[in-house]
Amino acid sequence: MSKNRVSRRQFLNYTLTGVGGFMAAGMLMPMVRFAVDPVLQAAGESDFIPTKQKVAEVTETPTRVDYTFEQQDAWYTSEVTGTAWVYKDEKGEIVALSPVCKHLGCVVDWNTDKSNPDHFYCPCHGGLYTKDGTNVPGTPPAAPLDVYPYTEKDGFLYLGKAEPRKEA
């Protein structure tokens, strides 16, 4: 007979511990799932946000387009306003630029610096960008303005998430 014989008391302890652990896991798993589920949810396919800008009305002059969307931050939903500078280039392609300056994040304006017409100008530290969003060397920004991917639906402009470009 083996020396490691399990006593009745030990057997009951092991059994109760196992059953208790199993039941605890059964109760905790749904709670953990509930707690982390919103965080783990993948971003949806419909990441393009509608704007009120009609594609046919986009001109060659950069125009400020504001849009709002609901942002889900775990359990909290808030309404966020975004902005893009939108125009058609010489090929008729739409260009949608982020207004966020690549120096320290101020908001750029189109054609507001009298000494540098037809440029995006950042009033915070005198940052300059050409019409295509390229940063002008010798001014504080070290990278071009981010670009929004876009799509058209029912004649309206939809914007994706602004993406950085290579440095000039």
Ligand code: FES
């Ligand atoms: S934040 Fe735009 S130039 Fe500094």
